[in-house]
Amino acid sequence: MFIKNKRYKMWAQMVLPPALLALGGCSDSGLYLLKPEGLMSRTFYHYFILDVVIMLLIVIPTTLLTIWAMWRYRKGGKGSYHPTWSHSNAIEAIVWGIPLVTVGILSYLSVKAIYDVNPYNPGVIAKAQKADGGDPVEVDVIATDWRWLFIYPQQHIASVNQLVVPVGTPVKFRLTSTSVVNDFLIPQLVGMIDVMPGMRTKQALVADKAGTYIGFSADYSGAGLSWMHFQTKAVSAAQFAQWVKSAQQSPQHLSYAGFNRFAKPYIAVGGDQQTFGNVQSGLFDYVIGEVMRGKVWRTPMAMTENMVNYMQKQRAEQKAGDY
Amino acid sequence: MLVHLQGPWSPLLGRLTLQQIPYHVPILMVTFIVVAILAAVVLAAATYFGKWGYLWREWLTTVDHKKIGVMYILLGLIMLLRGFADALMIRTQQAMAVGPSSPGEMGAVHGYLTPFHLGQIFTAHGLIMVVFAATPLLVGLMNIIVPLQIGARDMAYPYLNALGLWLTTAGAALVMLSLFVGNFAHGGWYGFVPYFELPYSPGVGVDYWMWTFQLSAIGTSLGSINLIATIVKMRAPGMTWMRLPIFTWASLSTNLIALTSFPVLMVALALLGLDRYVGTHFYTAGMGGNLMLYNDLFWVWGHPEVYFLILPAFGIMSEIIPTFSEKTLFGYATMVIASFAIGGVSWGVWLHHFFTMAATPSVNSFYSVTTMLVGIPTGVKVFNWIFTMYRGRVRYELPMLWALLALFLLLVGGMTGMMNAFASNDYMWHNGLFVVAHFHLMVLTIAASIFGAVEYWFPKVFGFKLEQKWGTWFFWFMVIGSGITFVTMFFLGFGGMTRRLDYIPYTQWSPYLHIMLLGMVFYVVAVLFFVAHLYVSLRDRVKNRAGADVWGTGRSLEWATHSPVPAYNFAITPNVNARDEWTWRKENGLTELHPGDYEGIHMPKNTGVPLFLGILFMGLGFALIWRIWWLALLCVALIVALIIIRSFDRDTDMTIPAHAVEQVESGARDEMSATMPTAGVRGGTVIAHSIPQSGTGGISGSTTSTSPSWAPMDR
Amino acid sequence: MSASAAQKVDPAQATLWARHYAGHDMIGTRTFGFWLYMLTDAMVYAALFASLGVLSHAVNLAGGPSPSAFINPIYAYGETITLFLSVLIYGYSMVALKNGNRGAVIGSMFVAMLLGIVYLVIAGVDIGNMFAHGIFPQVSGFLSIFFTIIIYHALHILVGVVWMLVMMVQIAREGFSANVIYRLINLRLFWHFQAVIWVFVFTFVYLQGMVA
Numbered sequence A: 001m002f003i004k005n006k007r008y009k010m011w012a013q014m015v016l017p018p019a020l021l022a023l024g025g026c027s028d029s030g031l032y033l034l035k036p037e038g039l040m041s042r043t044f045y046h047y048f049i050l051d052v053v054i055m056l057l058i059v060i061p062t063t064l065l066t067i068w069a070m071w072r073y074r075k076g077g078k079g080s081y082h083p084t085w086s087h088s089n090a091i092e093a094i095v096w097g098i099p100l101v102t103v104g105i106l107s108y109l110s111v112k113a114i115y116d117v118n119p120y121n122p123g124v125i126a127k128a129q130k131a132d133g134g135d136p137v138e139v140d141v142i143a144t145d146w147r148w149l150f151i152y153p154q155q156h157i158a159s160v161n162q163l164v165v166p167v168g169t170p171v172k173f174r175l176t177s178t179s180v181v182n183d184f185l186i187p188q189l190v191g192m193i194d195v196m197p198g199m200r201t202k203q204a205l206v207a208d209k210a211g212t213y214i215g216f217s218a219d220y221s222g223a224g225l226s227w228m229h230f231q232t233k234a235v236s237a238a239q240f241a242q243w244v245k246s247a248q249q250s251p252q253h254l255s256y257a258g259f260n261r262f263a264k265p266y267i268a269v270g271g272d273q274q275t276f277g278n279v280q281s282g283l284f285d286y287v288i289g290e291v292m293r294g295k296v297w298r299t300p301m302a303m304t305e306n307m308v309n310y311m312q313k314q315r316a317e318q319k320a321g322d323y
Numbered sequence B: 001m002l003v004h005l006q007g008p009w010s011p012l013l014g015r016l017t018l019q020q021i022p023y024h025v026p027i028l029m030v031t032f033i034v035v036a037i038l039a040a041v042v043l044a045a046a047t048y049f050g051k052w053g054y055l056w057r058e059w060l061t062t063v064d065h066k067k068i069g070v071m072y073i074l075l076g077l078i079m080l081l082r083g084f085a086d087a088l089m090i091r092t093q094q095a096m097a098v099g100p101s102s103p104g105e106m107g108a109v110h111g112y113l114t115p116f117h118l119g120q121i122f123t124a125h126g127l128i129m130v131v132f133a134a135t136p137l138l139v140g141l142m143n144i145i146v147p148l149q150i151g152a153r154d155m156a157y158p159y160l161n162a163l164g165l166w167l168t169t170a171g172a173a174l175v176m177l178s179l180f181v182g183n184f185a186h187g188g189w190y191g192f193v194p195y196f197e198l199p200y201s202p203g204v205g206v207d208y209w210m211w212t213f214q215l216s217a218i219g220t221s222l223g224s225i226n227l228i229a230t231i232v233k234m235r236a237p238g239m240t241w242m243r244l245p246i247f248t249w250a251s252l253s254t255n256l257i258a259l260t261s262f263p264v265l266m267v268a269l270a271l272l273g274l275d276r277y278v279g280t281h282f283y284t285a286g287m288g289g290n291l292m293l294y295n296d297l298f299w300v301w302g303h304p305e306v307y308f309l310i311l312p313a314f315g316i317m318s319e320i321i322p323t324f325s326e327k328t329l330f331g332y333a334t335m336v337i338a339s340f341a342i343g344g345v346s347w348g349v350w351l352h353h354f355f356t357m358a359a360t361p362s363v364n365s366f367y368s369v370t371t372m373l374v375g376i377p378t379g380v381k382v383f384n385w386i387f388t389m390y391r392g393r394v395r396y397e398l399p400m401l402w403a404l405l406a407l408f409l410l411l412v413g414g415m416t417g418m419m420n421a422f423a424s425n426d427y428m429w430h431n432g433l434f435v436v437a438h439f440h441l442m443v444l445t446i447a448a449s450i451f452g453a454v455e456y457w458f459p460k461v462f463g464f465k466l467e468q469k470w471g472t473w474f475f476w477f478m479v480i481g482s483g484i485t486f487v488t489m490f491f492l493g494f495g496g497m498t499r500r501l502d503y504i505p506y507t508q509w510s511p512y513l514h515i516m517l518l519g520m521v522f523y524v525v526a527v528l529f530f531v532a533h534l535y536v537s538l539r540d541r542v543k544n545r546a547g548a549d550v551w552g553t554g555r556s557l558e559w560a561t562h563s564p565v566p567a568y569n570f571a572i573t574p575n576v577n578a579r580d581e582w583t584w585r586k587e588n589g590l591t592e593l594h595p596g597d598y599e600g601i602h603m604p605k606n607t608g609v610p611l612f613l614g615i616l617f618m619g620l621g622f623a624l625i626w627r628i629w630w631l632a633l634l635c636v637a638l639i640v641a642l643i644i645i646r647s648f649d650r651d652t653d654m655t656i657p658a659h660a661v662e663q664v665e666s667g668a669r670d671e672m673s674a675t676m677p678t679a680g681v682r683g684g685t686v687i688a689h690s691i692p693q694s695g696t697g698g699i700s701g702s703t704t705s706t707s708p709s710w711a712p713m714d715r
Numbered sequence C: 001m002s003a004s005a006a007q008k009v010d011p012a013q014a015t016l017w018a019r020h021y022a023g024h025d026m027i028g029t030r031t032f033g034f035w036l037y038m039l040t041d042a043m044v045y046a047a048l049f050a051s052l053g054v055l056s057h058a059v060n061l062a063g064g065p066s067p068s069a070f071i072n073p074i075y076a077y078g079e080t081i082t083l084f085l086s087v088l089i090y091g092y093s094m095v096a097l098k099n100g101n102r103g104a105v106i107g108s109m110f111v112a113m114l115l116g117i118v119y120l121v122i123a124g125v126d127i128g129n130m131f132a133h134g135i136f137p138q139v140s141g142f143l144s145i146f147f148t149i150i151i152y153h154a155l156h157i158l159v160g161v162v163w164m165l166v167m168m169v170q171i172a173r174e175g176f177s178a179n180v181i182y183r184l185i186n187l188r189l190f191w192h193f194q195a196v197i198w199v200f201v202f203t204f205v206y207l208q209g210m211v212a
């Protein structure tokens, strides 16, 4: 673990509005953004709290001022009445000044945060890595319609709809898509990055704590989107090595030609996890090249317009297997 | 055929086949039956009461800016209802389809809507609310109020004005048609590439979306040309720039935004159209296309568009708050500067809609900062409204309640917008419910000011006030519904829940989804109250008749003419002497509205051409959607022919004779106070005659001329 | 402190109603609106040229021909000359309008229109040639925007030609009424605008393409 968990948590508890805290602190509230478990998401959380607090410092007094004016100067109330009073240099200076200063402070923080969690080279991870050394784990992510394929190029394995990462080690992603734009998100570990066909984007994360975290596509990609979610398992280094070994044992292999079949539209209603013991090397770059040359895995009309029938047919035809 | 199409195509009917009628979808069939019955009732009633002539003369062919505005607002309200029905279905589905064990009905795996069906609903919801509800409502208000505020007789181009209305209506009609013939796009109102390309969206849905959007874009651009020219060229003598009412200023800045940004939308959509129809490669992933280009073009329009919507809302608030604070607006010059600052900055922020698209940190930083800059003028406006109430005498009548609701919504919506602008936050919840909650608060700000504006200016247009009791119930149920629904939505946003889900895998979110559904119940009740509000107001219209200065504390020129406003607005063009001219006249006891000694008034004549053009454009859209090429060509030919023929028409103007003006004026009610005891006596004859009986029109009521009545509408 | 302008006008002497107010000037209002319309069209072109910039990288050729391989400058020069000549001659017809010379207006407008048609023919031959060599908008992202811009511009010329035809009939029918005059002024704006746009098309599409 690179940055101590404690500092952020305590800091937050001091300033977080109690209501939010009650909900965020409760173990299974489902408010995942308020329970960061990774370096990137913790960094977000830190700035998020700062941002909210600074803005509330302005917004709450403004709200109170509004209510006060509404009450005090109601017709028949006690406020004095000056029907033509409409200008005051002092007030003008204040009403421009306050937003100006606030926006200045927020801008500074925002820029700092952007560099800290820059997906291509996150400041926080770079810093932690410098302190710690250690080789990052590389994962190539391919989003198809509508599954996630995680390729571990160093280990020559791949996993569908399940991402396994070692705790405390940076994980570096390269991402692309076969068909449409998706967004890669694991709320408790790392924010979004677009996953675009014919292009390569990057992302990185460090998990703090072992556990299973939800992940999904955040950009609308069609009929199967709602089922296009994956599990992220953060495990100890030893368990990770164990998992790699067992995955390498998997009899299912993934070749370029097999991928062409794999990438056909498929709605993963049952979660549909799967591992491939051997993946043809360079698959990630091959897919990008294919898409750039105009390869399209088109969505059959029946699939969008009559999805249920399609799913039954799909089940019958395409049993999970060797591609 | 130019591109590979899935499914059949024939030269005569294009892609249209019987299978495209969704008779197997129960929801749509019920909707169809209801719509059909409603339409039949309306048509039958029009025939039975012999109102066709009246409709044709007074509404369908009108070029009167007030009537066009009223029709815009009517269109907006109808579409608002449709959009609301969509919202109701989305919320129900999401509350039902949570967790793997949630049951499915009517062909859905979970809940009762398949992703394909839900996709159409949320796409239609978004598109309708933005371009067919909010936009027409605001354009309608600007149409009615701006010429009155600047002392003009009409808009600069009345004919163009009607054309804009009918083009927008054609778009809206096509959206409605997509319910019953074919289907609508199923991906989100702002469109996605390459998802909206033919290989991934093979049906006609995207084509419906694209052409309806395009029609409304053309309509709105025409409208913006018109409003800008009106404000620049048509001001009454003495109406210098710094005397311009704030709502007119807001209209000017907002229409400058529209004028410059809508063309970019047209290009964004047209290039997508070329991809889908001709097989070009603008936005494809391969073959040298660039899918990020679409996002840039779309949001270069999209962000200014949201400010196009909010600026008139700000303008409305700046009119209502001083009137009901019985006090001058605080910081007039600041308000003007802020409006233009917001308009200007809105051009440099579009990238915040795709912070996650892996731009370099320096680029994201730039757009993050520019976006936050918008917060400065917005904040200034809020403070100015507060200081307008300060030292005032605030009256809490319905328009004021709405304006204040808008103010509070703006505080929260603006703050959450600033949170989005903080890019590291946005990485976590982009495309999530936090964003959805943010912009719904902003859009509710707009809605609240629109309702405020309708309450505020309704009597000016129709001559009677809306009743207050049901309106107040409506108000409070809207407040409660919005609170429950959208505060809860922020929590789901913190949960990381994303948009547009048909099925929600995580049961932890279930309670929130159910609470939101409860909020929708309040909204449904609110709609009923709204209907009651309208019904009771119409019923009691004689009792609630109002004079020229309905609220007693009106400030600008629109209160210096009769309510309801005669066709020519001002019998004699007013000469402006002060910023708040009407207030100034009242302070100095110069409130006489019968200057006497009238002259004939030159006005544009009614014409059916804009309506026909609208119908032809709708036909063109339909033909293109279904790829019926012969029909498309025919429509284009007829459109060109009609435009040319119209350009030869010399009989486009008329003069309202002085004696007619005299007659209308002497019958008008123009008491300043809201109570109007003698209305029935003084206004009686003219008002009665101006309710046109079938076959009669015109101010005298006895002629059989086909010219419209010049007396105000009063029903 | 009151910012209200109320004190500036003496209420006792104030004019409340602008009697005999002539209203706005019709021709000025119409031409102003046409300027606004042209601003929207300029924005359309701006968006198209921005797209051209985005789609002008090597990757956007997608293996298809690069512009330097197929652009034939002869046609572009021909188009330039006819269009500018046409604009110039339209200018003469405006001079004739000032003198109220109906025949001269119609005559020079006729020549301007003919030149517009010549432009369209040249553009048609140019595009037809490219098509004959298998250079289609469907080949690559770059060619998509390339053809879109030149065809969109040619469509404007077509509209101008039709408009001139209509105006010649209208002048013949009713002489120089206010309606005809504002339309002639707007048509002049429109026609000049096409020449200005052509400068951009020529520079960014043809010249830049040739040297690329």
Ligand code: HEM
Binding pocket: B190, B306, B307, B309, B310, B352, B353, B354, B371, B372, B374, B375, B378, B414, B415, B417, B418, B420, B421, B422, B426, B429, B430, B431, B435, B438, B439, B442, B443, B446
């Ligand atoms: C202080 C002013 C505002 C700021 C700083 C702001 C900021 C933002 C940002 C950064 C986003 C992008 C979020 C994302 O997609 O991840 C956004 C989305 C949006 N905003 Fe605002 N906003 C402001 C005011 C408004 C106003 C006045 C409106 C409308 C009337 C509005 C309507 C929207 C809409 C419709 C979206 C989302 C569009 C979509 O994704 O469908 N915002 N806003």
Ligand SMILES: [Cu+2]
Binding pocket: B087, B125, B126, B129, B440
């Ligand atoms: Cu909505």
Ligand SMILES: [Cu+2]
Binding pocket: B302, B303, B306, B349, B350, B352, B353
């Ligand atoms: Cu925006």
